[in-house]
Amino acid sequence: MASGVLILAEIADGAVAPVTAELVGAAQRLGAGPVSAMVLGSGVEGAAANVLGVERTYLVDDGALAQYTTDGFARAAEAVAKQMQPAIILMAQSDIGRDLAPALAAKLGTAVAMDTIALEMKDGKLHTTRPAYGGNARAVNGFTTEPAVATVRPKALEGVEGGSAGTVEKVTADLSGIRQKVLKREVATAEGVRLEDAQVVVSGGRGLGGPEGFAQIEELAKAMGGAVGCSRAVADLGWRPVAEQVGLTGKVVSPTLYIAVAISGASQHMAGCSGSKNIVAINKDADANIFKASRFGIVGDYKQVMGPLIEAIKKEKAAG
Amino acid sequence: MHIVVCVKQVPDWDIPPSSFKVDEGSKKVVPPPGVAPVTSQFDAIAAEAAMRIKDAASDAKVTIMSMGAATAREVIKQGLAMGGDEGVLISEEGIEDIDSAGAAKVLAAAIKKLGDVDLVLTGRQAVDWDTGVTGTLIAEELGAPVITFAKAVSVADGKVTVERVLPDATETVEAPLPAVVTVSNELGEPRYPKLPQIMAAGKKQVTNFSAADLGVDASSLGKRLTLEGLFVPVVDTKVEIIAGDTPEEQAANLAKRLKEAKLI
Numbered sequence: 001m002a003s004g005v006l007i008l009a010e011i012a013d014g015a016v017a018p019v020t021a022e023l024v025g026a027a028q029r030l031g032a033g034p035v036s037a038m039v040l041g042s043g044v045e046g047a048a049a050n051v052l053g054v055e056r057t058y059l060v061d062d063g064a065l066a067q068y069t070t071d072g073f074a075r076a077a078e079a080v081a082k083q084m085q086p087a088i089i090l091m092a093q094s095d096i097g098r099d100l101a102p103a104l105a106a107k108l109g110t111a112v113a114m115d116t117i118a119l120e121m122k123d124g125k126l127h128t129t130r131p132a133y134g135g136n137a138r139a140v141n142g143f144t145t146e147p148a149v150a151t152v153r154p155k156a157l158e159g160v161e162g163g164s165a166g167t168v169e170k171v172t173a174d175l176s177g178i179r180q181k182v183l184k185r186e187v188a189t190a191e192g193v194r195l196e197d198a199q200v201v202v203s204g205g206r207g208l209g210g211p212e213g214f215a216q217i218e219e220l221a222k223a224m225g226g227a228v229g230c231s232r233a234v235a236d237l238g239w240r241p242v243a244e245q246v247g248l249t250g251k252v253v254s255p256t257l258y259i260a261v262a263i264s265g266a267s268q269h270m271a272g273c274s275g276s277k278n279i280v281a282i283n284k285d286a287d288a289n290i291f292k293a294s295r296f297g298i299v300g301d302y303k304q305v306m307g308p309l310i311e312a313i314k315k316e317k318a319a320g
Numbered sequence: 321m322h323i324v325v326c327v328k329q330v331p332d333w334d335i336p337p338s339s340f341k342v343d344e345g346s347k348k349v350v351p352p353p354g355v356a357p358v359t360s361q362f363d364a365i366a367a368e369a370a371m372r373i374k375d376a377a378s379d380a381k382v383t384i385m386s387m388g389a390a391t392a393r394e395v396i397k398q399g400l401a402m403g404g405d406e407g408v409l410i411s412e413e414g415i416e417d418i419d420s421a422g423a424a425k426v427l428a429a430a431i432k433k434l435g436d437v438d439l440v441l442t443g444r445q446a447v448d449w450d451t452g453v454t455g456t457l458i459a460e461e462l463g464a465p466v467i468t469f470a471k472a473v474s475v476a477d478g479k480v481t482v483e484r485v486l487p488d489a490t491e492t493v494e495a496p497l498p499a500v501v502t503v504s505n506e507l508g509e510p511r512y513p514k515l516p517q518i519m520a521a522g523k524k525q526v527t528n529f530s531a532a533d534l535g536v537d538a539s540s541l542g543k544r545l546t547l548e549g550l551f552v553p554v555v556d557t558k559v560e561i562i563a564g565d566t567p568e569e570q571a572a573n574l575a576k577r578l579k580e581a582k583l584i
Contacts, residue, residue: 257578
């Protein structure tokens, strides 16, 4: 009989990824039995001992997992799932989670709910809520198969810090014949504050009219100690790097202050910023969707507003 | 070289959020009157990826495949107008309501029936459910490797090479054919067919399959994932539009309000 919750603890640069605390919190709150973690990678035994708030940490430590591949991680996770027989498996909607979760679900003959923002137990079964239709709707899903696999949107659920580390249990998996081969991997390095961690994000949209419009976005972000973001249209047009894209297919941010400049607020963009505590919109279209989600708004042309706004904010900051 | 592109017909996604409605009883989206369904955006980009491979290798044949209602013929035609050679439509009563696992089973069965497929392309996610799993599930059904989130796809020497785009990294990954690749928007805009190509697309062959034709028992396509509810979230609108006769005044007032709210 399947029971308990298994979470994927991702390891980045030898450390347990911060999103793990959110998965542990979500898993504990379900009250669906003991919470265990799995750590998959190469040379990650030390990190496995640092996953907190779980009873047990299953470890697949294998040279074949030095780099993420769908085949390698799916087979390793499958081996852990078969060993533990969990009722529920949770991972983050991260680079790894969004690729791994469906592959694992297929191997286990079960279903997966992606990018969920709420989890609850109903009659002993997992129910998930997730945005659909570009964020316009919410879908509530149930499972008829076990284990129920779900990815959780980062920053959507409250994390728990601390707790004790679980007993590490090694699991072996047959990782021969991995078919994907990573020839090259380049990590984008952001200057200054990391977008996902920034307390202030200043984002620009297609309404800026061109990449040169971002000079003022950067200036305002710098004045506020924040990071620069952009809409998908902007990244698609090549005005800004993909690493700055906020939205359904980009990054999810939840800063204290999100300033959206010349962004209409399409649902797929809101999917990435609706967790912000305060949204400020600057848009010349008074009917733009972004205003519906905003606390403060200026209806006007950014070209006329941004210069004075940068000055006014600098002045208010200087006044202390 | 035979490429299959799986395309899905979805309610038009490019509508203002205010005109988006769902019927909570039937758990279905109610499209605004007069707005026709369209090709899921990322699937059109997957078709573009196929056409670029075909442009580079003239022996490539591209089949546009869709599963859904009879109206899905329209999205197949769009792919044929972009340069696809043949179409496959899988229609079956109620088939549009099966979950991703069921859809993958049906699509994989159709791909197997075609027999000689080297590469399967899909969008990274359909723009209705935004799930992003069907490509991977098709790969598992076929026993083929999958590479997700492609911004460039090329084929040579029995291998597919994919530039993957991730929020904080780019990767180049290769896998042996046959393989499945899911395509992301960073690949670029789908080509826009001209009138003669649209006319020619109407004459291209579209083969119809039912689940039975594919040896799939439609009643066995149970739902692993059930839809328990569908609703539009309530957004609490309480925006304070900052007043001011000039942009300078608006800017100064906003800065003041941000200060009062302890946001700067």
